[in-house]
Amino acid sequence: MKRLTAKELAAQITQFINTSYNVEVQEATNEEIFYSLAAVVNEQIKPLWFDTKNRYKSEQAKQVYYLSMEFLIGRLIKSNLLNTGMLDVANQALAELGFDAEEVYAVEHDAGLGNGGLGRLAACFLDSLASLGLPGHGYGIRYRYGLFEQRIIHGNQVELPDYWLKKPYAWEVRREDEICVVQFQGNVLMHQRNDGSLEFKYEHTDKVLAVPYDIPIIGYENETVNTLRLWSAEPITEEPNHSTDQDEFYRHLDFEHSIEQLSGFLYPDDSSYEGKELRLKQQYFLVSASIQNIMKQFKKNYRLSLKHLPEKVVIQINDTHPSLSIPELMRILMDEERLGWDEAWDITTKVFAYTNHTTLSEALETWPKQMMQSLLPRIYMIIEEINERFCQGIWFEHKELRDKIPELAVIADDQVHMARLAIVGSFSVNGVANIHTEILKKKEMKNFYSLYPERFNNKTNGITHRRWLMQVNPKLTTLINEMIGDQWVKRPKQLINLLRFQNDRNVLEEFAKVKRENKILLANFIHDQMGITIDDQSIFDVQIKRLHEYKRQLLNVFHIIYLYNELKENPNLDMTPRTFIFGAKAAPSYHLAKETIKLINTVASIINYDKSIHGKLKVIFMENYNVSLAEKIIPATDISEQISTASKEASGTGNMKLMMNGALTMGTMDGANVEIHDLVGPQNMFIFGLRADEVLHYYQHGGYNAREIYNNDDRVKRILDQLQKGEFGTQDIEFKDIYYNILYHNDPYFVLKDFEPYIEAHEYAESVYRDEYKWQQMSLINIAHSGKFSSDRTIREYVSDIWQIKPI
Structure with missing residues (x-):
């Protein structure tokens, strides 16, 4: 395939706009530019598509x-441009034509x-x-x-x-x-x-x-x-x-x-x-x-x-x-x-x-x-x-x-x-x-x-590192290329060569700078979309996945309520500011999952506007979570929440995408978390909670009593009583189903059992975050080991x- 220059691509887009839409290129809409660019890409790949079929046959x-x-x-536009080697050329051509490339790409549904x-x-x-x-x-x-x-x-x-x-x-x-x-x-x-x-x-x-x-x-x-x-x-x-x-x-x-x-x-x-x-x-x-x-x-x-x-x-x-x-x-x-x-x-x-x-x-x-x-x-x-x-x-x-x-x-x-x-x-x-x-x-x-x-x-x-690193995080990609060359693109396990920089403070600071820039981009996006100002210096703590009881978004929100209760009692508490970001859809008929979404949003509406906590906590639920939203959130994440009940998550792939972009995993020993743990070691992630064999033993033989924890842990009791009394709701019947599911159905996914170790893991994570050098080291080590989770290896x-x- 002949590579087009930016000038040639701009000329082809202009010609398509003129002949197909009968307008001058400067008068074209983003939508018309998008369809014209896609048409040019399609023309480029048609002969390759035909040749591939014939090659397989012959x-x-x-x-x-x-x-x-x-x-x-x-969306396929950026992926197709990247894989055909035209992404940089397209960005340049669109800029020369007077268009914002990201706005053009966003036309695609x-x-x-x-x-x-x-x-x-x-x-x-x-x-x-x-x-x-x-x-x-x-x-x-x-x-x-x-x-x-x-x-x-x-x-x-x-x-x-x-x-x-x-x-x-x-x-x-x-x-x-x-x-x-x-x-x-x-x-x-x-x-x-x-x-x-x-x-x-x-x-x-x-x-x-x-x-x-x-x-x-x-x-x-x-x-x-x-x-x-x-x-x-x-x-x-x-x-x-x-x-x-x-x-x-x-x-x-x-x-x-x-x-x-x-x-x-x-x-x-x-x-x-x-x-x-x-x-x-x-x-x-x-x-x-x-x-x-x-x-x-x-x-x-x-x-x-x-x-x-x-x-x-x-x-x-x-x-x-x-x-x-x-x-x-x-x-x-x-x-x-x-x-x-x-x-x-x-x-x-x-x-x-x-x-x-x-x-x-x-x-x-x-x-x-x-x-x-x-x-x-x-x-x-x-x-x-x-x-x-x-x-x-x-x-x-x-x-x-x-x-x-x-x-x-x-x-x-x-x-x-x-x-x-x-x-x-x-x-x-x-x-x-x-x-x-x-x-x-x-x-x-x-x-x-x-x-x-x-x-x-x-x-x-595995995940394709072409989309989930190169496409979504071009600044990190450029930095990695400067450090170890670009051979890792074809052989992602070569990311391991980054380990030679784990004690180089200047290099670590460059990686941290990329993360900060990505956090600013996400903070600006959230402000534009939701009108909420978040602290881009805060810890971005992210849980993005389908809403299901076993994935335990409920454990996450209970921890947020606990932190809020602590701050209300002591507004001067020495706590690193946190921004908790959720993205999730619940199946339309899944009542408890929809109740959890309502709880997250209700807690957010109280915390985000409480001036007495001095902006130390923010909770963001990002509407209509999809691939394009994930592409914005993942490069900016500090803590990756992978907190499913051990034995329930088959693998997970969000854990891999976030790790590849330098986030540190807060997780149970479940699914592929176990293999991340085997690679980076327990010292480079935050592991907590019941192990799979313990969970399976409880299911088989009993012996777990949620009410006992409720009676003996005043933090847990306070949170559940707040739900039961309607403190997080406009009426006292709201969230009763969550309350009854925990106490009367004996907490089927062990939210209360793992609550204390989860809090302790977060306290440790916060102490590490304050040591910038140590956090940056851990982040780099995670990126370096993430090549194993390329889908190229799986295939x-x-x-x-x-x-x-x-x-x-």
């Missing part, structure tokens, strides 16, 4: 397909294709696959509406539609030539062929068009462009007869609307039967379209018999949501390709690999048997056969596990268990952090591990242990 390369219900890709860590991980993995020159692509759904746009009104979360596709999406290409049909419901007819084999035919099915939209995934300066293919559901256009039957016409419109719902919303509310059914339909829509497409590409590109499919195709299932791809491939191999069961099953179980993302039993998906049978009759028949053969195999070959069959069966208690289906149908099952994988093997999936020990492996998550491990693909 090399007959084995390819990996990453199936996920979420791809939280954020965050793509509403994901919710949290699962979707962001998928996005990082695609970036690493392309940047390592590996043949790997994503398949997802092109949701018209994202999760929701969060507004905070009177402290409450209010959900508004996130119609992110209201304006044209600059990076997608609609592929009419690749449309396929997905079928639901109907009847399955079975009869015997002349050769004795069984044939299955379908009648009266509801047919839906799956229309692919392709998004280029650009590798970092390597001319590789892979594909994220998103499916949009559309009706098969058959015009109803308006004149003869009005009822039929309206039925047709209802049917069309129900089809469009398939790619309408990310995670529709599943508190009703209809909502649950829609989620199941979405999952099948994704996997059926994707597997059909993969099979079509295999036949077109390789011209091999189907027994060679595992040599050319590997499909990674990102959590249980795409597990129906296993019976869907079986359906295609048997019903369309006329293979027998044994041959089809042998191929299928060599193609699929499954990533588990949770130890929370309530998060392991199940579907009512009747719903599956009614909605996907043929798929259900295949799952039933998988289950029958699997259970028989245990009965005859693993007599020691016979009594465990109800806990292992794919269909049990009138439910289809998706994690069990994924394990039975895959050749690899991986956890996403060492501690998580060990809990799966020893507890959550112990029986499956005894059946298939060779399938279980660990792949600790290389998937490649060597699971996928067996090669760079092309």
